[in-house]
Amino acid sequence: SAVISQKPSRDICQRGTSLTIQCQVDSQVTMMFWYRQQPGQSLTLIATANQGSEATYESGFVIDKFPISRPNLTFSTLTVSNMSPEDSSIYLCSVEGRRTDGYTFGSGTRLTVV
């Protein structure tokens, strides 16, 4: 299965600023996914990123707040813009493996907004 390198692993940010999270995959993948895990909660899909096209956002998430780039088949970034304390969460990227492999997750970025 794919290996994902996600960074930063954690950060503490001031409200009103932006943070860009990077995910690098060791193989080419068609779809990459960005999830949010709020404290004590389950994971919620933010958006799906395909190379060469606009990301597809889930209900409740918008591009202005969470812009995503997908410049090639091994890399993607998620930016959390104009942050507020409510954005404090773990953000994870994920890729889909072959049918029998399931999904692989990055180690996550633990964001605290103060």
Added chain:
Amino acid sequence: GNSVTQMEGPVTLSEEAFLTINCTYTATGYPSLFWYVQYPGEGLQLLLKATKADDKGSNKGFEATYRKETTSFHLEKGSVQVSDSAVYFCALSFFQLQEGSGNTGKLIFGQGTTLQVKP
């Protein structure tokens, strides 16, 4: 729509006890089912999976059987260890090959169940 429901936690067990974490799903079509585990301070790891009805996924002593008739995928382990303490997530997905389901390629998670195993 598609959804996953897990039993409420936390679940607290003594070492060597039998574990069951219930998971049921609602889905249009035939999803693949997964259990993921999140150890304290870490990301998600795939624990086991099943891609069709009656399949049994197993790993590290954990098992779950895909029951289409009861739309369930309960996680079991015969003898838990302290090192099994973690949050367990049940999830479903439709792979891209199954077009028309409206949910291809993404995971839908249950709310997670915290397991605490005491020595």
